[in-house]
Amino acid sequence: MRLSQAFGTTLREDPAGSEAASHALLVRAGFIRQLGQGLFSYLPLARRSFLKIEGILRAAMDAIGGQEVTMPVVHPAEVWKATGRWDSVGAEMARFKDRRDRDLVLAMTHEEVMADLCRSEVRSYRQLPRLVYHIQTKFRDDPRPRAGLIRVREFTMKDSYSLDADAAGLDVQYKAHFQAYHDIFARCGLPVTAVGADVGMMGGSMAHEFMYLTPVGEDTLILCGSCGYAANRQVARFRKTPGAAQSPRPARRAATPDCSTIEDLSKLLDVPRSATAKAVFLMASCRGDGGARERFVFAVVRGDMEVNETKLAAVARAESLRPATEEEIRAVGAVPGYASPVGLSRAAPRPLDFLVVADDAVPQSPNLVAGANEAGFHLLDVNVPRDWEPDLTADIAAAGEGDGCPTCGKPLAAVRGVEVGNIFKLGTRYSAAVGAVFLDADGAERPVVMGSYGIGLGRLLACIAEEHHDERGLRCPVSVAPYHVHLVSLGAAGTPAMAAAEAAYRALGEAGIEVLFDDRAESPGVKFADADLIGVPLRLTASAKSLAAGGLELKRRDRAEKTIVPAEGIPERLAAELSALRAELDAGVVPVPPPR
Numbered sequence: 001m002r003l004s005q006a007f008g009t010t011l012r013e014d015p016a017g018s019e020a021a022s023h024a025l026l027v028r029a030g031f032i033r034q035l036g037q038g039l040f041s042y043l044p045l046a047r048r049s050f051l052k053i054e055g056i057l058r059a060a061m062d063a064i065g066g067q068e069v070t071m072p073v074v075h076p077a078e079v080w081k082a083t084g085r086w087d088s089v090g091a092e093m094a095r096f097k098d099r100r101d102r103d104l105v106l107a108m109t110h111e112e113v114m115a116d117l118c119r120s121e122v123r124s125y126r127q128l129p130r131l132v133y134h135i136q137t138k139f140r141d142d143p144r145p146r147a148g149l150i151r152v153r154e155f156t157m158k159d160s161y162s163l164d165a166d167a168a169g170l171d172v173q174y175k176a177h178f179q180a181y182h183d184i185f186a187r188c189g190l191p192v193t194a195v196g197a198d199v200g201m202m203g204g205s206m207a208h209e210f211m212y213l214t215p216v217g218e219d220t221l222i223l224c225g226s227c228g229y230a231a232n233r234q235v236a237r238f239r240k241t242p243g244a245a246q247s248p249r250p251a252r253r254a255a256t257p258d259c260s261t262i263e264d265l266s267k268l269l270d271v272p273r274s275a276t277a278k279a280v281f282l283m284a285s286c287r288g289d290g291g292a293r294e295r296f297v298f299a300v301v302r303g304d305m306e307v308n309e310t311k312l313a314a315v316a317r318a319e320s321l322r323p324a325t326e327e328e329i330r331a332v333g334a335v336p337g338y339a340s341p342v343g344l345s346r347a348a349p350r351p352l353d354f355l356v357v358a359d360d361a362v363p364q365s366p367n368l369v370a371g372a373n374e375a376g377f378h379l380l381d382v383n384v385p386r387d388w389e390p391d392l393t394a395d396i397a398a399a400g401e402g403d404g405c406p407t408c409g410k411p412l413a414a415v416r417g418v419e420v421g422n423i424f425k426l427g428t429r430y431s432a433a434v435g436a437v438f439l440d441a442d443g444a445e446r447p448v449v450m451g452s453y454g455i456g457l458g459r460l461l462a463c464i465a466e467e468h469h470d471e472r473g474l475r476c477p478v479s480v481a482p483y484h485v486h487l488v489s490l491g492a493a494g495t496p497a498m499a500a501a502e503a504a505y506r507a508l509g510e511a512g513i514e515v516l517f518d519d520r521a522e523s524p525g526v527k528f529a530d531a532d533l534i535g536v537p538l539r540l541t542a543s544a545k546s547l548a549a550g551g552l553e554l555k556r557r558d559r560a561e562k563t564i565v566p567a568e569g570i571p572e573r574l575a576a577e578l579s580a581l582r583a584e585l586d587a588g589v590v591p592v593p594p595p596r
Helices: 021-028 044-063 077-083 111-121 167-187 262-269 309-316 326-331 429-434 457-467 496-510 524-534 544-548 567-586
Strands: 032-036 039-042 066-068 074-076 095-097 103-106 130-139 154-164 193-196 206-213 219-223 230-232 252-255 277-288 291-302 320-323 354-359 368-374 377-382 392-394 413-427 437-439 445-447 449-456 485-489 515-518 538-542 552-556 562-565
Touching: 021 032, 021 457, 039 044, 044 066, 044 130, 044 154, 044 167, 044 457, 074 077, 077 103, 077 111, 077 429, 111 154, 111 429, 111 449, 154 167, 154 457, 167 193, 167 206, 167 413, 167 449, 167 567, 193 219, 206 219, 206 457, 262 377, 277 309, 277 326, 277 368, 291 309, 309 320, 309 354, 309 392, 413 429, 413 457, 429 449, 449 457, 485 496, 485 524, 496 515, 496 538, 496 544, 496 552, 496 567, 515 524, 538 544, 538 567, 544 552, 552 567, 562 567
Parallel strands: 066 130, 193 230, 291 354, 354 392, 485 515, 485 538
Antiparallel strands: 032 039, 074 103, 095 103, 130 154, 154 449, 193 206, 206 413, 219 230, 219 413, 252 377, 277 291, 277 320, 368 377, 413 449, 437 445, 538 552, 552 562
16 A cells, blocks of 8 residues: 555644543554544554454454354344343433334344344254354443543444353353453453453353453452452452451440541541441342332441442342432431441331341451441441341452452452453343243253353554554554555655665565555655554665665664665565564463463
8 A cells, every 4th residue: 555545644743632542643643533422433544453353353253163143233122122121221222213113222232132043043952052253333322432442432343142052061162262362362462361350231140351451441450469369340359357356345325526437437536447337328220020119228338448339239139329319318217427227227117218238347347336327426336236237248348459369368459451352151141031942952942041252343452552552653563553564765756765665565565465655755754753653563664775785674663673675585574574573472372271
């Protein structure tokens, strides 16, 4: 491709509002342009990189038995209503009506459609296992698109779906994807960490996320450098230190004026935060046989901990949580800032149904300071279950930096990351809902056991840009670079330098090496700046100086060294350089321990 004919231009300034290096560089290098909030056009350079990424994905999926299909972007609402997600998914789902007033959905994922396909295509256990995948457009009306391609509304995803007769078969396919995903990211030059994750709106029994560690990430990951424990903070466990062993003392009331926070209370009473009980009030959206309803959730953790809302939602069987208002708090008999479950009568009629959930460290911590449900007062030496009894006791505390690893006890680290892939054990949630059943060896009907596995292509490209850049621009890995070689001519038309560049362009093309040829009438400074910005792995320069030295100048984008390559040996030398670059990526494709 001649740069003089290319569609798209490079820019010298960062786009307004860019908060991630990948966003700024992909715009400046002429890869992407923003159309609207969370909506991007992919120019030819990005499209070529996308095709490279798609090739890596297809090869990995085919290698583990995948078959490619294409499923629609527009879905009839009925399949989403059958699984319950029409009602449980909020405003992120784009709903609309056709001219006949039928409800439709823009695809945000394809589990429902895949299950519907199973209903028509799978009849017998002899047709299982199967693995189907596609690369398709998705839309999620994200309220907070940010950081360029890292968080968008319209995106392209590779999602695959495993179909099995039983849980053992699902486990095999889950492990195959776990390894395949590590291989994919290694071939893209992106280091990732696999962490245990919340199943979220997908449901199922197990999930893992593949995280690229970066300060621009929105997820917090909890990692142990000693034993390898890794989890998203949403589900991370940690070793909780029980309260000091002591006999329960009689509860007593104490004046605590102007102490509506744990910090104020700790200072006034001269007690550690771990000797206090923290109350958190939330409203849970729950769904049962009677439809959707809200329930007041009174969560209690020790004062040295924070409530993990993801864990709490799972325990309370809530689809979502929101902070309770002061009026809702008072409606259950609690006093904001001075609340505890002590003395709240569960028998008396109240305008709100409520659930009291205690973190599992609370019963193990005797003689806590808790609210008295009276402004300006707390209760000293409160004990569970003597003074109050929770409806549920579970791990609802959030892990953080320095907490003990649940496996080895060593201090945990908290780091930021971007989710570039995920895998889920769905089980029979979707197949049972839509009637996707098969006959087993005994002739009995059973629902297909499903798994779901996704990788977002745009986010993956953005993370590659985050990982591979310097102050001058992108440094694209050879596997996903839009071109292999950036050929620069520093001579005008009719000069020996331009003639040498034209000859190299033809020779490299005949050798199957992809070349971006800068034949523009620009200064050397502009041409070199654009070459660095676009970040193609190899730069080949034809100039009067290089010809005088015996050939064309070769430079790797990621190295400072330059060498002269004789014109007659250019295709062979560059093929060898590209082979070495690919070998560097292939060295990262190694077996990994199976998921835990």
